[in-house]
Amino acid sequence: MPELPEVEVVRRTLAPGLVGERVAAVEVRAPALREPLDAGALRRDLEGRLVEGLRRRGKYLLVDLEGGRTLALHLGMTGQLTLTAAGPERPPEPHEHVVFRLASGRSLRFRDPRRFGLAFTAATAALEADPHFAHLGVEPLGSGFRGRHLAAAASRRRGPVKPFLMDATVVVGVGNIYASEALFAAAIHPRRSVARISAARWERLAGAVRDTLRRAIEEGGTSLSDFVDGEGRAGAYQVSLAVYDREGRPCPRCGAPIRRFVQAGRSTYHCPRCQR
DNA sequence: CGTAGACCCTGCGCGC
């Protein structure tokens, strides 16, 4: 579910209610997500501390805390981060694995049924060296992301362009939905070899990735089944999807039926007429 | 070295 746009939407909707707040208590209710939760470290690094800022790196949400530590959260496939409303606290729902109680009386809830998510802390100043981040590639919405960057990364690689685009060591944040969507926008076939893409097409693809992600953020993200923002609201970009989850439906550009096939174990959607 | 496949986990929709 959560690719870069969804994580960015969560960041933007959480920031007003979270930044400047103080963490009163941390309750760990499930022992393990993708990695075991270190309840002691979470309490030590968060309790009594002010939240100084909210950032994003790829699909990670970064909560900077007073005292030089940062809480890193990853939503995996089904993760949700929501702030409870002011007033009496509701009891935790199923799959709410971590509850961050705030001094205001509200709380930040981390819910993740499939438990592919992550929650851990690290020194703010040394985040880039953390094994979770050290290998990550460029931010697609940053100034360093151009066709040139993709072409350079591709020169050391083989194989089809769609899994390449989803490789976080190349560029971060592009998951299964937006890889299909960006390739459609750039009119590039997902099976095309990275060795057979011209400089002009790499430039077009980089632009398509940027535009697709930006538009999805503006629309509040894609809610196919369970994505919600920091206030519990669904996104709207699912109605703007051109190809993803639209097998058999007409291509919005030419009307040909959208096709689905499996690539590196994931569903890929494309228009066989528009994408070459 | 790079790529393909299995695997982690729960829930849902579908066909029978």
Next chain:
DNA sequence: TGCGCGCAGGGTCTAC
């Protein structure tokens, strides 16, 4: 209605 199967937006590890 109930059951089994396939599939799902993430990433990592192993085997080639």
